[in-house]
Amino acid sequence: MSHVRVRFAPSPTGTLHVGGARTALFNWLYARNQQGIFILRIEDTDQERSTVESHAQILRSLRWLGLDWDEGPEMGGAFGPYVQSERRAIYAQYAQRLLDEGLGYHCYCAPDELAQRRAEAMAQGRPPGYDRRCRTLTDEQRRRFEAEGRAPVLRARMPDEGVTKWTDLVHGETEFQNTVLDDWVALKSDGFPTYNFGAVVDDGLMEISHVLRGDDHISNTPRQIVLFKAFGFRAPKFGHLPMILGPDRQRLSKRHGAASAEEFRDAGFLPQALVNYLALLGWSPGDNREVFTTEQLIKAFSLKRLNNTAAVFDLEKAKHINAEHMKLLPTSAKVELAWPILLARGLAHEGDEAARIRLGRVIEIMGNRFSNLGDIPTHLACYFTEDYSVDPQGASVLDEAARERVHMLAAAYQKLPVFTAKIAEGVLRELATNLQVDAGDLIHPARYALSGRTVGPSLFAAMEVLGQKTVVARLRRPKVS
């Protein structure tokens, strides 16, 4: 029985970001690899920014990626509740302990006062942290602040000397001088815990064994360790994962294009492909494998193979991994995925069996030409409707002379009593010979006339699917736009 208990603890203030998805994935992979427990905890202590929509969206994104949790929202568990706003009584209890044991104190400094003092400190080259002014308040001063109507925050008292260290799972020995740890806010004036406080209480109570999170949390870690010790919790092991950056080496964000799991889904990515690509950002199997099913990832995953260098998100590589996963899919699976897309685009209707069978044939002859589900409507529309789009870039293949040849082909096809791929090919080649042109001079224009594309399946297979009538009609009057 494994003692691994890991968690993903997003705050519901936006979509599930690529960085968050990667963090969730690594925790999940570790839990599954170790037969441990993966916990989802929602950190909604910021009343201003947390939304129920975001909460729902994050859950949806995790499910889409296939990252299922063993304890958490909509699931429950022995360590709940798993939503921080429902745990306020617990935080109040631990806040009281801080007060009782002299590990915390009320602070009445107003935000604007703090901001000003911080700016001054930075200007003078001093550490910008809290100046500990309220550490030594007299009862008299306290009463005066209360009378002014100031609502206090609770600050956690950090040690004045010594060092706090831990062995980071990815960085190794890491230490901070305690003097750089300022007395941070544990409980806000609205009574909600801050991130650092809520995380310590919850990780302690939920018996979290390993915390895998982004590098941007390194400086929070010593502050949290001090509290873990103060409360007598066994501190989890910490691992700080390298950041994911945009092509400009800045933190990845919406400016860089798709940055949330949902956007990748909408762009036609397969969830298992995104998972695969994300796993390769900050982790490697050590051999030269790159294409993994999620099951294979679980088997291969190891904390030892985490790396510590920030990684630039490469959309091209992500697309490539997606294409590899598309190749792995049997036709039947592609049909399952493509069918709803066709329905959504109005290219077919629920219960239209003929269309569904046709879809299977088209996908079959398309072979590996799909690298993305998003390609489906543009590439397949011409098999289901006359209202398909034409690629203007390819129009040059259908010039005046080509148009004439295509018309002759239409005439030849019209007379055919039976129309199959083989027969269509024979007729076309014979015509090419008679016209003394290369078969390609007939094939390329014909493809464009039939599909509006220069890219597509074998022409004759496509003709067979389209059927004689449609082929003849389109060859006679090719769409121009």
Added chain:
RNA sequence: GUCCCCAUCGUCUAGCCAGGCCUAGGACACCACCCUUUCAAGGUGGGUACACGGGUUCGAAUCCCGUUGGGGACACCA
């Protein structure tokens, strides 16, 4: 400004911990060729990297120090 993290092809990375097997391997992208009725796929080949400077050592991509560069944190945000 203070503290922290990082540094191998354009990008993701292997190699680093236990120095020699590295004239540095793989992948994406790019280029060329092959296959082919097109594109894609596939095949073959190609160019491109150990940031810099010192040390330690018989020997350093690998260990140490410094420099430079990049990133992060410094909120009653998480």
